[in-house]
Amino acid sequence: MVLDMEGAKSWTLASIGALSSWSLAQSSIGAALHRDIILWTGLSIDPLLILLPVITGASLLLAQEKGAIKTAALLGFLYFLPTVGGVKIWEVPAYTITSSLLFLALTLFIYMEETSREAKRLEKAGFEPDELSEVFLWNLKTSSAFVVLGFLMALALQLRSGFGTSSYGPLPLLSLPLLAVLLGAFVAFHGRRSEGEARKLRKVAKVYMVAGDTFEVSKKEITMDSTFLLLEGGSPVARTVFLELDEGAPDSITLRSPWDLKTLWKVYEYEDGDTKYVLLSQR
Amino acid sequence: MNVPKYLLFLTFAGFVMAVVSGVPGFAYAALIPGTTLALSYLFEPPAGFSIEREIDGDSTSIGRTLTVRVRLRARRGSGVVVARDHVSPGLEIIEGSNRRVFLKPPGKELAVEYTYKLRGTKRGRHTVSPVEVEGHSLLRNMQPSYAVFGRTEVVRVAPKIRNVPxxxxxxxxxxxxxxxxxxxxxxNPSTDFKEIRDYRPGDPLRAVNWKATARTGRALVNEYEPEGxxxxxxxxxxxxxxxxxxxxxxxxxxxxxxxxxxxxxxxxxxxxxxxxxxxxxxxxxxxxxxxxxxxxxxxxxxxxxxxxxxxxxxxxxxxxxxxxxxxxxxxxxxxxxxxxxxxxxxxxxxxxxxxxxxxxxxxxxxxxxxxxxxxxxxxxxxxxxxxxxxxxxxxxxxxxxxxxxxxxxxxxxxxxxxxxxxx
Known part of the structure; x- marks a missing residue:
């Protein structure tokens, strides 16, 4: 495996499971379970000791079956469920602290998942596993700094409010629209920057198909909205075909070899400096 | 998976939980994904690329090697830089790799050089595509940057020819x-054209190719295959x-x-x-x-x-x-x-x-x-x-x-x- 994140992801998932188990143990479900245990065994056992292995074990199994993200979302919902309609006042500090840990784990979890998924995709595409491992771990560490910064900010607010027991004004709630405005401004800024500055256009077509190993483009037909290219020569082999197209080529192109036929569409567009790059591939 | 959407959902979920449960701590906790997302927009994906590529020859023969040298620079942004080109199946990479990943740190220019060696395994006209570069932001929240550099290089691999004494x-x-x-x-020359060659003393005047002579400034004659x-x-x-x-x-x-x-x-x-x-x-x-x-x-x-x-x-x-x-x-x-x-x-x-x-x-x-x-x-x-x-x-x-x-x-x-x- 290129980037062995599985261990770290399992631990993070187990932590989220532990927080959900704790939350359930505080609820009426936990109390009912406690009662039943006394009835069955005559022993007073904390329901958390029962729920913890059951939920973490089940979540790890579920992650393999249904996917890690769905399992993490389900565990988050289980954590939140007992709090619907309010919690006892003496439980507020505990929920305040555990919720921070929960959000920290969920945020880190998404980065682990995304990083390992991307690393695996590139490994399949033929990139060196060692290099991928090194670069993506470094990237994950850098990304974690942002998450930790957010955690420290949340912690500061919690400390200031006595972990939710004293009022600290409407700042946390107001920060939501503030965040939305900030995000909107950044997105708008980036969007505006990349519009209408390019003077050169570079159009390329890329697709994985069966074509000759030494093919040449032998025929070209251009219609109003499509270009047709015939790739001839060489022995058949499944390969990446990468072709540079004319600036005026339409955004749809059909490549035909004696063994395969692919229609490509514009899938990506990016401007860097004065050049606009357009990639045509399969959707 | 869409990371910004996920983080945005998590942020809103925290605030909704705070309202539904009456626990303000949920809203504080929601600042973790929210702040992460907001900060991530400060760092654009790697961009401002430039690439120089050199191949030490455009022809080789089966079994011989060619060296490809690539110099890559990224001036702006931060994150993962993915560089690759596509080599025809008749060329085998025997040393190094044509698919590389690098990390562009924030505030520092990325300047790297890498080489790989190709060997011709099959006769023919093979190609090495232009270099494709992708830049992914640190937190994968923005559209990746994409650029293409260089041109398609043609490498001719000559076949092995057996000599019969x-x-x-x-x-x-x-x-x-x-x-x-x-x-x-x-x-006696036939009417089958063979080639155009330089004039040699004794060549008949009617053999002179006047158009080619005028174009090149050299006396050239048409040569025809001998009969029989x-x-x-x-x-x-x-x-x-x-x-x-x-x-x-x-x-x-x-x-x-x-x-x-x-x-x-x-x-x-x-x-x-x-x-x-x-x-x-x-x-x-x-x-x-x-x-x-x-x-x-x-x-x-x-x-x-x-x-x-x-x-x-x-x-x-x-x-x-x-x-x-x-x-x-x-x-x-x-x-x-x-x-x-x-x-x-x-x-x-x-x-x-x-x-x-x-x-x-x-x-x-x-x-x-x-x-x-x-x-x-x-x-x-x-x-x-x-x-x-x-x-x-x-x-x-x-x-x-x-x-x-x-x-x-x-x-x-x-x-x-x-x-x-x-x-």
Whole structure:
């Protein structure tokens, strides 16, 4: 495996499971379970000791079956469920602290998942596993700094409010629209920057198909909205075909070899400096 | 997965939980994904790329290596930089990698250089695509940057050519060449154009190519093939039956290798050589001289199994007119199977008619040895029977068991043998 994140992801998932188990143990479900245990065994056992292995074990199994993200979302919902309609006042500090840990784990979890998924995709595409491992771990560490910064900010607010027991004004709630405005401004800024500055256009077509190993483009037909290219020569082999197209080529192109036929569409567009790059591939 | 959407959902969920449960701590906790997302927009993906690529040559031969050197710079942004180019399957990367990832740290320019080595494994015209670069932001929240640099580089890989000793070939063809005035270099010129060459004292004035002379400023003359020179016409089957064989040793690969060596051997003894590739329908009219070898090499370099099905006899029929009156030695290189046997018989009949008093030779490749010995052995016996049915001079080639040089000598021997009426 290129980037062995599985261990770290399992631990993070187990932590989220532990927080959900704790939350359930505080609820009426936990109390009912406690009662039943006394009835069955005559022993007073904390329901958390029962729920913890059951939920973490089940979540790890579920992650393999249904996917890690769905399992993490389900565990988050289980954590939140007992709090619907309010919690006892003496439980507020505990929920305040555990919720921070929960959000920290969920945020880190998404980065682990995304990083390992991307690393695996590139490994399949033929990139060196060692290099991928090194670069993506470094990237994950850098990304974690942002998450930790957010955690420290949340912690500061919690400390200031006595972990939710004293009022600290409407700042946390107001920060939501503030965040939305900030995000909107950044997105708008980036969007505006990349519009209408390019003077050169570079159009390329890329697709994985069966074509000759030494093919040449032998025929070209251009219609109003499509270009047709015939790739001839060489022995058949499944390969990446990468072709540079004319600036005026339409955004749809059909490549035909004696063994395969692919229609490509514009899938990506990016401007860097004065050049606009357009990639045509399969959707 | 869409990271920004996920983080945005998490942020909103925290605030909703705070409202539903009355626990303000949930709203504080929601600042973790929210702040992370907001901060991430401060860092754009790596951009401002520039790339220089050098390849130490545009031609090589099978087994030889070429070094590719790439210098990559990214001036803006931060995150993961992915650089790659796409190399034709006939070029093998033997050292280094053409797919690399780098980390562009925030506030620092990325300047890296990497090299990789290519080796030609198959003859032909291969390509190395422009370099594609992608830049992914640290937190994968923004559209990746994308750029393409350089142009498609063409690398020509020359095939291996077996040399048959000139003495051997001359001895084989001694009976053809001796005393035939038309075979002489100084025979009467025909109307078959050979090449444009520099004027030499004694060349007739009517041979001067005035247009070419005016264009280049040098006196140039048209040279025509001498009359009576023996012609050899090669037919190479590139239809689907030629795709049989093990990986890298298919019938077509071996056939092309053999054809190149054969063409060279025939040109060296001053025969006029023509070539027709059955399937793609590529035709090179009969010609002689060292310059012709370049044309044949270029044509054969890109030959592979064609998707177009053309019958063997149909191909011979097609070029019949161009060979009228020449009585060429005809050679068909194919892989005889039950499915093309009838076509081969018809083709041989036609080849014999074209060749007149000359020779029609069939070279039957058995590529099945490269798959398994059992298959090769079975095919061998079947092919012997097919050969008898064709009733012409036939050379069997058990690919991977018999060297190409030996087969080449057999073909030259068969051409000579038929010339003198041997069956």
């Amino acid at each position: 000139r003495v051997f070939v001359s001895r084989l063809f001694s009976k053809i060449t001796a005393g035939e005035p038309g075979y002489s270099h100084i025979g 020179r023996t012609t050899a016409m090669l037919f190479i089957d590139a239809t689907s039956t030629m795709s049989a064989g093990g990986k890298g040793s298919t019938a077509i690969e071996n056939a092309v290798g053999l054809a190149i060596s054969l063409v060279r051997a025939l040109l060296r003894i001053n025969l006029r050589v023509g070539l027709y590739v059955i399937g793609p329908g590529k035709f090179e009219t009969p010609r002689s001289g060292a310059a012709a070898m370049e044309n044949f090499s270029r044509l054969l370099a890109s030959v592979g199994v064609s998707g177009r099905e053309e019958s063997l006899n149909g191909a011979v029929e097609k070029v019949k007119k161009a060979l009228m009156g020449k009585e060429p030695v005809t050679i068909l290189i194919t892989n005889l199977t039950p499915s093309n046997l009838y076509e081969a018989k018809e083709a041989v009949k036609m080849m014999k008619r074209i060749s007149g008093r000359n020779k029609a030779v069939v070279v039957d490749l058995n590529p099945y040895w490269t798959i398994s010995d059992e298959l090769g052995s079975l095919a061998h016996y079947q092919k012997l029977r097919f050969g008898e049915e064709l009733a012409t001079e036939i050379v069997h080639w058990d690919v991977s068991r018999e060297p190409e040089g030996v087969v080449l000598k057999k073909i030259l021997g068969a051409m000579n043998g038929v010339r003198h009426g041997r069956r």
